[in-house]
Amino acid sequence: MSDNLAGKVVVITGASSGIGEAAARYLAAGSARVVLGARRVERLRAIVAEITAAGGEATMLATDVTHLTEMQALVNHAVERFGRVDVLINNAGLMAVGSILKGRTDEWERMIDINIKGVLNGIAAVLPVFHAQQSGHVINVGSVASHKVAPGGAVYSGTKFAVKAITEGLRQESGAIRCTLISPGAIDTELPSGTSDEATLKRLKEAYQAALPAETIARAMAYAIAQPAEVDVNKIIVRPTVQPF
Template sequence: MAEDLRGKVAIITGASSGIGKETALALAGEGVRVVLAARREPRLREVAEMIDARGGQALIVPTDMSVPHEVERLIRMVVERFQRIDLLINNAGYGLFASIEETTTDDLRRIMEVNFIGAFVAIKAVLPVMRQQGRGHIINVASVAGKRALPYSGAYSATKFALVALSESLRVELAGSGIDVSLVCPAATATEFFQVAENRTGRRVRPVGPVQSAGEVARAIVGLARRPRPEVITFKPARALVVLNAVSPRMIDWAMRQSIKRARQRREESTAAGAGPGV
């Protein structure tokens, strides 16, 4: 039976844009009281105003997910305001495009703090609340890159692999507790992700293959909130990638090398065309 979401309380991290913003709007449309968490307060206010204009209810809590005491403060503030937390949606994160050789220890530490450790701290803080309630739902937004790592995205992929592992472990540990754990793995999504990501490759980075809208991913998250499931890969063809990688990682390695080779050829052809005829 589908869950009635009206009146529930949901925390959404990374709610200032992209998947987080669209998820907040979609859940608010279902009657959920949404808590918007991210660093950019002006952007959070814009999202809250959109929700208010549609008759929804939103609370903004500016939060830096890389700072554990801010994450813990977020959970405390929500409990003080609503006396409960029904949904925790860990969505905050950013990208880093660099080879492993060019990735520094500080780079890895920073991206882990935001993409993974922030979610870990939020889960640790919310679990006592959900246990006391006897129910709750934790939804972790990972990525297809957490199922198969991408070249020049090793650090980012590592954070998403970590979130997948945490979700799988937690799901079994909480079996029978009334607390559900779900994992969402989007493919490339039309958000500002590629524009704001740190890029050390010396070239413009664009998504490879078909691109989903943030709204599509948000609808999948709302569907999970209604009917909890262990895992959803939001772009169906990406499921084949995951299966093929498990069966023959060498084949996927080859396909990725070919994709990189074709991209380099296109750039070289574009550069040559722009240079014009020689003298």
């Protein structure tokens, strides 16, 4: 990994498992200082303890991204502990896929709250710090569903299309702030278990047989972060070679 990672302060949401956990471990191994946010406190503590025992620098704070005040607290915690924030990784997400005809409005609302409002809360929380520093990097985790709608994925894709639009809009307006949309395909995480529809769960299990390890996305994040300040990697799609969509 590039020395450009060393000392970078990286705030990560959804850091208790999957891509968020993998990013925390991988970036900390590259000498970044990581700040983990998620709702599962005991899991966060265990990850921080393991990173620290391995010689890395890490801290955590219980965080529900659907609440702006909690995202602000996470960013403030990073500044208090490490003096700055260099990167925000908006990773927390929910994939409650299933036919829109079934009208599972509770799942729709949760996806909107986490996938869209959570990203916006993260951006709102970190922008004052980035403006004061005159630098920063927002990495938003989208999906291949940010680019194509599949049957059963209308609402999920809608939230991820929104993330793509938000990322591009921020890029155009943000000046010195770098903006990256990373769109994973099938990755081995808890994400496919987010739906309550049994038939959909079965299809996802089959589709995810070729899923890539979560560290695959962590490496893509590290690549974007490690670029020189004048280089802004805007979009990365990462999926298994055999994945057709």
